[in-house]
Amino acid sequence: MDANRIEFETMLLARHIARPRRGEGNLESSAYLLLSRISIQGPMSVGELSEAFDLDTSTISRQTTAMLNADLVxxxxxxxxxxxxxxxxxxxxxxxxxxxxxxxxRGLDVVIEDWDPADRAAFATYLERFNNDIERRTGHPWPRPADASAPRA
Known part of the structure; x- marks a missing residue:
């Protein structure tokens, strides 16, 4: 069944992406997500972040306190x-x-370096469509930066 395969592969994708890396900023995954959202959308309150992430304000408060202490926000x-x-x-x-x-x-570039450019573009298009459909169904859209679709050097 396709949904079973997609579930399994997205679980593995989340595992690969969440894997800790040395160097490269060393942000916790929650800090990476929160910083990404605030940098795209602009200043946000605890309530706005709670709504955007569909999380308790207490969870957002703990995460933003850690980010304040680390001088990230x-x-x-x-x-x-x-x-x-x-x-x-x-x-x-x-x-x-x-x-x-x-x-x-850089890590993604290494993984897809042998892919045909059309396959890279198709994969990006399907990921974007998948995320947009999730966001539409959950009512929690994620703003995209203006350059998200631009090719990277």
Whole structure:
């Protein structure tokens, strides 16, 4: 059954991606995800992050506290004048996010280096479609950076 194969392969993919790496920024997976979201969307409150990730505010609070302590984010007043303070990625957070993302891209490039360019493009298209369908069904869309579809050097 296709759904069984997809479930198994996505489980393995998650395992491979979550595998700790030496160097490359050394971010915890939760910090990598939170920094990615804030860097794309802009400053976000605990409530907004909780909604975006469909997690308890207590979980988000623990994760953002660890990120504050590591100087990955800082708290700022709501730029729109709201009451809740928001998290903004610091220069250190941006640097470590970019380092880790670059390491991830290098690792993926090694894995797919022998793939035909059409296969690479098709795989990216199917992954994007798969994620978009999940987001549509769950009601938790993930914003994409403007350059997400751009070819990388």
């Amino acid at each position: 800082k708290r700022i007043p709501d730029p729109d004048g709201g009451m809740a303070r928001k998290f903004l990625v610091t220069d250190e957070g941006r640097k470590r996010l970019e380092q880790q993302r670059a390491g991830n891209v």
